Amino acid sequence: MENISLHQQPRRRAVLLIGLLVMLFFHPALAGQPPIRITGKVTDGTSSVGLPGVTVQVKGTTTGTVTDGTGSYTIQADDNATLVFSSIGYQKIEIVIGGRTTINVPLVEDTKSLNEVVVVGYGTQRKSDVTGATVTIKGDELIKQPVLTATQALQGKAAGVQIISSGQPGSSPVVRIRGTGSALGGTAALFVVDGVLTDDISNINTADIVNVDVLKDASATAIYGSRGANGVVIITTKRGTVGKMTVNYSGNAGFRMPSYLVPMANSTEYANYVSAATGNIVSPGTTSTDWYKQILRNGFQQNHGISINGGTDKSTYFLSAGYYTDQGLVIDNQYKRFSIRANNDFTFNKYVKVGISASYANGDNQIANLGTAYNDAYRAAPLIQSKENGKYGNTSVYQNVGNPLMDIEKNNNHATDNRLLGSAYLEIKPVDWITYRTNIGGDWVNLNTREYNYQFNNDTTTFINPGGNQRNPNSNLKFINTRTFHWTWDNLITFNKKFDKHALTVLVGTTAEKYTLTSFTAFRKDVPAAQNLWYINTGNANTSTNDGSGDQYNRNSYIGRVNYNYNDKYLFTATIRADGSSRFPAQNRWGYFPSVGAGWVITNESFMASQQVFDMLKVRASWGKVGNDRIPTDAYTVTVAPNLAYPFGGGIATPGNAITQIKDPNVKWETTEEADLGVEFTALNGKLTGEVNYYNKKSRDLLINVKVPSVAGDADGVVLTNAASIQNQGFEFTLNWRGKITNDLSYRIGGNATLNQNKVIGLNGGQPILDGGIGANQQYTTRTDNGQPVGSFYVLQVLGVFQNSDEIANYKNAAGQVIQPSANAGDFKYQDTNGDGKIDDNDRVFAGSYQPKAYFGLNLGLTYKSFDLSVDFYGNVGNQIYNGKRAFRQSALDNVEKSVAYKRWSAGSGIQTEPAANSGNLPPSTYFIESGNFARINNLTLGYRVPDAVLKKIGASNVRVFVTGQNLFTLKKYSGFTAELPGFNTTSSAGIVTTGSPTTQGIELNAYPTPSTLVAGLNIGF
Secondary structure: OOOOOHHHHHHHHHHHHHHHHHHHHHOOOOOOOOOEEEEEEEEEOOOOOEOOOOEEEEOOOOOEEEOOOOOEEEEEEOOOOEEEEEOOOEOOEEEEOOOOOEOOEEEOEOOOOOOOEEEEOOEEEEHHHOOOOEEEEEHHHHOOOOOOOHHHHOOOOOOOEEEEOOOOOOOOOEEEEOOOOOOOOOOOOEEEEOOEEEOOOOOOOHHHEEEEEEEOOHHHHHHHHHHOOOOEEEEEEOOOOOEEEEEEEEEEEEEEEEOOOOOEOOHHHHHHHHHHHHOOOOOOOOOOOOHHHHHEOOEEEEEEEEEEEEEOOOEEEEEEEEEEEEOOOEOOOEEEEEEEEEEEEEEOOOOEEEEEEEEEEEEEEEEOOHHHHHHHHHHOOOOOOOEEOOEEOOHHHHHOOOOHHHHHHOEEEEEEEEEEEEEEEEEEEEEOOEEEEEEEEEEEEEEEEEEEEOOEOOOOOOEOOOOOOOOEOOOEEEEEEEEEEEEEEEEEEEEEEEEOOEEEEEEEEEEEEEEEEEEEEEEEEOOOOOHHHOOHHHOEEEEEEEEEEEEEEEEEEEEEEEEEEEOOOEEEEEEEEEEEEOOOOHHHOEEEEEEEEEEEEHHHOHHHOOOOOEEEEEEEEEEEEEEEOOOOOOOOOOOOEEEEEEOHHHOOOEEEEEOOOOOOOOOOOEEEEEEEEEEEEEEOOOOEEEEEEEEEEEEEEEEEEEEOOHHHOOOOOEEEEEEEEEEEEEEEEEEEEEEEOOOOEEEEEEEEEEEEEEEEEEOOOOOOEEEOOOEOOEOOOEEEOEOOOOOEEEEEOEEEEOOOHHHHHHOEOOOOOEOOOOOOOOOEEEOOOOOOOOOOHHHOEEOOOOOOOEEEEEEEEEEEOOEEEEEEEEEEEOOEEEOHHHHOOOOOOOOOEHHHHHHOOOOOOOOOOOOOOOOOOOOOEHHHEEEOOEEEEEEEEEEEEOOHHHHHHHOOOEEEEEEEEEOOOEEEOOOOOOOOOOOOOEEOOOOOEEOOOOOOOOEOOOOOOOEEEEEEEEEEEO
């Protein structure tokens, strides 16, 4: 037996170990093989249509990719690895490669939607865990609409969200979430773009958007505290994905045209009407001008976008550029926007991640003088020609109304804005259940507005016939430069831990923000007409005036939120936010906004296991309080008016300073308290989904003017203070059905409806708000008062038309007084509401409001092989419109609508709805109020996807061509141009335009015509 020394044993073991490792390395069954290339296509398990954007990841690694526009993918992995396929709204699936190089995967829709992730304030949650009222609209749905902003495309897509659009190029629509909650404070929803808070998203290219999440109830919005009172719209833009670089182009081009023009009387009809109104014979002449056709046109519209997307497991990128133009329906009107975006994410390791989101947009807006021109086009006599041989027809010498064409051509208004919007974040995960995130964002805007008015005289060099009062003896130029900057900084820590059947997420943090505005205005007369000389220094220095303004406010906040889930059955959410705002005095600077919510997923109970109807059934309830600090920054600060003259002792007036406006030093937060109850369900194997909500929202301590004694020395006799309360309550219904008829044919039907009741429930000493003045004989047409909706029409009640003098003499009050002794046969008979024997403002009555009792959307879709068809409907019922343009008529020589010319009262006609031919200047009355009910085809799109076989030949991953029509047909009762009337625009001294005052909505005076749009487009990816 051989002896082996102990020191030799380790050496022999080492040799044996090395030999074994060599065998393992070279043995094909045991050694690691080089990765193989796997390709395939991911499709919808129901429709067999390719699914873009599906994440394909090698399990246990950071290697992954996403499917392209057709659902195709390519990835490299070991032949025995496992691929994980996941997409929002579908069940995750894992497949072992097993040496295969082609793997096609049908994804099954997640009928319970338990894994669908939605964006909430400062984070995300599974849809099933949300206890508040939220709704998500995918970017793929929004991009179908040929519009400037994503909010326009939201119309009819979400219950509880009312979108009131204007056709004016460059304008943003009014967004109302669950009704109007303020009368004088801000009513606009808050937008959050990649974590940056903003009030406007006209700079965002819709093609860059992944999802839009709308937070509707106070439980969901309380995390935003003072900014959440009017609802929150969270916009998430696209980010890079792991995989090879992909390039996508999306574009469309087409034309816009007025969807409806009010037929006006022609020369013959006009002459007959004016002859009857004045008693003088008017000849129709040889000219019959359609003034609307002179100032309106069909406008060209185009939208192009290109994006690049890709990255590795260490860094990803998304880059895009877009160009949008809208020529507008009014001559000399055009809007252009160029935008670029860069979103990048960098993963250093499993602990640290950083990213940036940056966008730049340049807007160029040639603004038509529509306000004046539209009113004049309605009133101008058709007997006058518009323009001939370079000279204008002189409407002002005939009837004291400006030539509408000259209104536009003799002024040049132009606005250019440059905007940078961006954010950067740092995310640290020291352990897998703790995340620290700091995010800093900024929104910088530089707006330059130029207004030039040409010089012209009322002589034969300008007009065919001289005279009249339409003239401008001195040219003038005004420049307004406005700069704003708004920064926000969030610091958040999130704890996310699971304990057996318990899941707990805790968020704590702080956020700070600051807003600054500076504006400067310069004005001079006698500036030369040559455009290259439009500078202030070229004008007359003796006519120079300058002005400036500014604003600044800060907010500081502390936030906390707890989400608890027990066994996917019982859900609980609690939120608290403390907000400090510099817009309030020190004693009222801080507001505290809590919320709680609870949910019960009934289908996860054992007693529901045997039922076959519901895939998911959840009941939820919530309560919350949010604030509103959108008030004037100087609302509580007393300021001094300079350079006021006062004759001390009755002598010569001496200039000095004085306090002319009393301020309430105790102004405080407007607050909104809301309770919400909802039911969500998915049924019949995912074919049917739905949601029902009830909400009751009360806004208190709203700003309103309160009268003060005249001896107090206040210039207007009122003080702005917290006094009013407004309530919105209603129901929301959403129902969607998806079905498959054959493997090639599938369809979807979706609908939503909202019932809302708005009313003022207390002024508490505040004065009713009178608004909606349109000129002529109508200083106000709306009144916001107790028990009525905000902006209710307040007018005289028309009882009919006096048919003869006997009716006039017999129309008396209880005391026997003739109520309208100066009336003539053919005049309106007005109700003597207070019975005092005369008609005046004390006889006005409430006659409805523009706020609808219900609004709804219907969305249909059909897919057959490579063809897809979608149709969207939108409408509202139960509201009224005030025909302000008809009420603005001020002279017997003003034109009238064709229907008025033919339906007017005449002796013996017995007509009770239309007065005799008259000279206008009628008082505000129910005659001018019409139904605002309407329903329209909001969008119709037909698309065709090029088959895969053709794509391979041309080297593309996705090609789709489509045609789209918007606002193709509208069914409405209103006789005017449009039933969508956001309200009068207000322009600040800084040149910032605010659309949609709630106390003037629904009045058509000079509203931009609603366009119908026809475009053709192309989507292509490589």
